[in-house]
Amino acid sequence: MNCISKTSLNGVNICNLKKRVIQLAFDNYKFTIRLPSGGINSSDKTDNEWDQYIVNSTLNGAISTPGDNNVWNWSRIYSWTSTVNTRGSDYRTVRGSSSVSYSSDSTSNWISVFGGFRPVLLIESLYTPTVKYLFEDNGEVKKYDRYKNCYQFNGIDNSLEVPNSSSLTIDSFTVEAWVKVPSNGVGYLISNDAISISVKPTEVYVILKTPTGGTYESYTFPSIANKWSHIAVSFMNNSFLTVYLNGVKVRTSTNQNKHKSITSTWHIGKYYTGSYFFEGLVADLRIWNYARSESEIVANMKSLLNGTESGLILYYSFMEPTVIDKTSNKNNPTIINATYYQDRDISNSDPHVISEWVTLGLSPATESMFLTDGMDDLSIIDNNALQQLESDTPKLLMYIDDSNKTSASVNLTAVPKGQLIFQEGDIDVSAGVESLSVNATVQNLSTLKIIASVDGGVTWKTFNGATWQTITPDAASVKANGMTPDVVNGLTKEQINDLLQGSNTLRFAYYLEQDQLNDVVNVDDISITASPVATETPTLDSIKIVYDELTIEGRMQDLERINAINMAKLQFKSNALLQSDKYKLHDLVVDTFESISGVDISNTNAVYDAINKEFIYDTSDGAPAVQEVVLQEEDLPVYCKKFMLHTDHDGNIDYEYSLDGGMTWNPITPFTIIDLTGQTGTKLKVKAKLKDSTAKLRGIAFSWA
Structure with a gap:
């Protein structure tokens, strides 16, 4: 067509590349007519449709010569294109006339017998092929399934009815449930003639009716549309009403009056008078007979209960098609049109999601298996799921119903097995x-x-x-x-x-x-x-090395002092043993205070010197005048008749012993045999009494026969 301006073409939406003048759709194809692109100037002859399809193409061999005028009829006729020329915003590129590759420009209102348009017809397939996936594992065909069990309410005529009972007579209460509501979802989650709770994507609305009126409270929050969310409504009688979203407090309303007594049937999924049906999915519905705190709600909102929890008066888990109350109250509902549903549009954070491999039959896979149970989304399969397969070399099977497809590929990124x-x-x-x-x-x-x-x-x-x-x-x-x-x-x-x-x-x-x-x-x-092994004996001449303000000389002196202490304690033990043998005393207990494990710490107030391994007198202000070291209790045999105390000490120290575990005490002189004939008791304790700053106690031993 010629003798038409670009402006006229634009008026019928044929010039703009993005505007389509004719669209026909049938047999899964769409046809679009528009102008081709032509390059922004005479140098731009690569990235445009005129050069790509008319100048340089044989149309996949349909014509023998690219740009053949007998095919394209470009000679002596300029063709409008959709491209704005670099000459200015009112100029459009025109192509053809003198040669197939010729490029020029004209203003949009140019009209001439030498100017016309050559439309492009685009044919677009609207067909979307069906693609399904299955797995072959050890000769079996399987699919991986992830879903959340729940009940579905359509917002029209679905509900559950629960007869009122004595177990459902409540003052304070908490109602909890996991819900998933559409963006336009409305309706009451639960309702009776005293308590009603409505859930919308951005609001929980609570009605508490009283004998003289009622409370109507709205709690708003960011939209929870189309995602599983936990709703909890907690009411303390004559006190407060709090709504929680996913375990976080939305708002608390105070000065709440007591609601009226419940006399009607409980309705789940609609208002108790028969309207305002709930639209959405519901899982894990719980009713408690007290106001639960935020910490209590968070503690188990993502866990399934067993029905025996204290204060739980109704519990529908909705994990099975049959709805039963898992508490001992057996408040089982009548189901009115609501249906059991497995929601597969879920996230990894949703609770109570079931993930499992489902065996569909023996290999090979059939078309029916693909069309009925084939998987659409492989992204739900993680490493843990793949590890559950029995075979080390499972096969991923793909079905596509596009007859033009002769091959296809799937990218599978695998984590190595442990x-x-x-x-x-x-x-x-x-x-x-x-x-x-x-x-x-x-x-x-x-x-x-x-x-x-x-x-x-x-x-x-x-x-x-x-x-x-x-x-x-x-x-x-x-x-x-x-x-x-x-x-x-x-x-x-x-x-x-x-x-x-x-x-x-x-x-x-x-x-x-x-x-x-x-x-x-x-x-x-x-x-x-x-382990370190000494291969040479170290020697020390007259050198002196300082390290952290400690000298080699000082360290050697410390070692000599420790050796001296150990030798003294060894000598004391030997002497005590000799004394016992001398007087025919057969049993011996020795404590030289290398540690304080043998000391009754609760009854000891003298100071333990951990360096010199001894007890000393406490000279600090407020310390008692007489300070004691009491040994742990020792059981004496009933035949015991003689007893001797051995000590290693300096200064002013007195000693006492007790045969009744410390109830009564008797004085004793070290190295003197005590006759126990006539004395009762076998619970021996020994006490040292440090009387002034000269006192130092290094060891106590006692023997008996």
């Missing part, structure tokens, strides 16, 4: 082991576990925090009960020796499992610090 890796050969630990150090990296939820063997891999051990346990060296056992790097790094020398039991060899095995593809889990090395 592996148990065994060390080859043993480590020589004949020099002893002081410590172990594992240098490892474990990111996120990935797993690294370690086991050890001291007999060349015949038996394997793991440390459970208290003792070494034998473990089966398979992946499942090591993953469950092997040692983490922190456990290995925390092993003491004594615990390592308990493992070795004199063995000179040690080897390890490692279980490594990646949780996500980008996680890093590895063992760089295990360092073994051997």
Whole structure:
């Protein structure tokens, strides 16, 4: 067509590349007519439809010569294009006339017998092929399913009816439920003639009717449309009303009056008078006979209950098609048109989601299996799901009903399966082991576990925090009960020796499992610090080295002092033993206070000198004038007739003994045999009484026969 301006064409929406003048749709195809693009100037001859299809194309071999005028009829006629020329916003590119590749421009209102338009016809397929996926695992065809059990209410005529009963007679209460409402969802979640709770995407509306009126409270929040959310309404009689969304308080209304007595049937999914039906999904509905706190709601809102919880008077989990009250009250409902539903439009954070592999039949897969049970979305399959398959080489099967498709591909990114890796050969630990150090990296939820063997891999051990346990060296056992790097790094020398039991060899095995593809889990090395062995006797001449204000000379003096203390205590023990033998006293208890484990600390107020291993007199202000050291109780045999006390002390100290566990005390002189004939009691305690600053107690021993 010629003798028409660009402006006229634009008036009927044929010039703009994005505006379509004719659209016809039938047999899954759409046809669109518009102008082609032509390049913004005479140099732009690459990225436009005129050059691509008219100048340079043979139309997939349909014509022998690109740009053939007998086909395109471009000669002596300029063709409007949809492209704005660089010359100005009112100029459009025109093509053809003198040659097929010629490019020029004209104002939009130009009209000439040499100017016309050559429309492009676009044919677009509207057909969307059906694509379904299944898995083949050990000769069986399976699908992976994730869903949340619930009940569906259509907002028109669906509800549950629960007859009123004595167990549902409440003053204070809490109503909880998981709900999923559409963006235009309305209606009452639960209602009777005293209490009604409406749930919308941005509001919970509560009605509490009283004998003389009622309370009407609105609680608003950001939209929860089309996602599972937890709603809780908590009412304290004559006090407050609080609404919680996903465990977080929305608002509290105070000065709430007591609601009237409930006399009507309870309705779930509509207002009790028969209108305002609820639209949406409901799961895990609970009614309690008291006002629950925020912490109580959060504690178990994502957990299924067993029905025996204190204060729970009605509980519908909606986990099965049949709705029953799981409490002992058995407030079972009558179902009116509401239906059991498995919601598959769920997120990873939604509670009570069931994930499972479902076997559809034996291989090979049939078209019916694909069309009835085929999967649309593979993204729901994570590493844990793949690990549940029995075969190490499962097959992913794909069905597509497009006959023009001869092949297709699916990108599958897999995380390697956990592996148990065994060390080859043993480590020589004949020099002893002081410590172990594992240098490892474990990111996120990935797993690294370690086991050890001291007999060349015949038996394997793991440390459970208290003792070494034998473990089966398979992946499942090591993953469950092997040692983490922190456990290995925390092993003491004594615990390592308990493992070795004199063995000179040690080897390890490692279980490594990646949780996500980008996680890093590895063992760089295990360092073994051997027990120190002296190969030369160190000598010291006249050199003096200062370190942290302590000198070698001072350290040697400390060692000499410690040796002197130890020798003195050893001498005391020897003397006590000789004295006992001399007087034919056969049993001996010695405490030289290397520690205070033998002292009754609760009844001792003298000061313990941990350096010199002795008790001394406390000279601080407020200290008692007489200070005591009391030993732990000792059981004497009933035949005991003689008793002697041995002491190692300086200064002013008196001693006493008791045969009734410290109820009554008797004085005693050290190194003197006491005749116990006629005295009763076998609960022996000994007390030292330090009387002034000269007193120092280094040891007590006593013997009897």
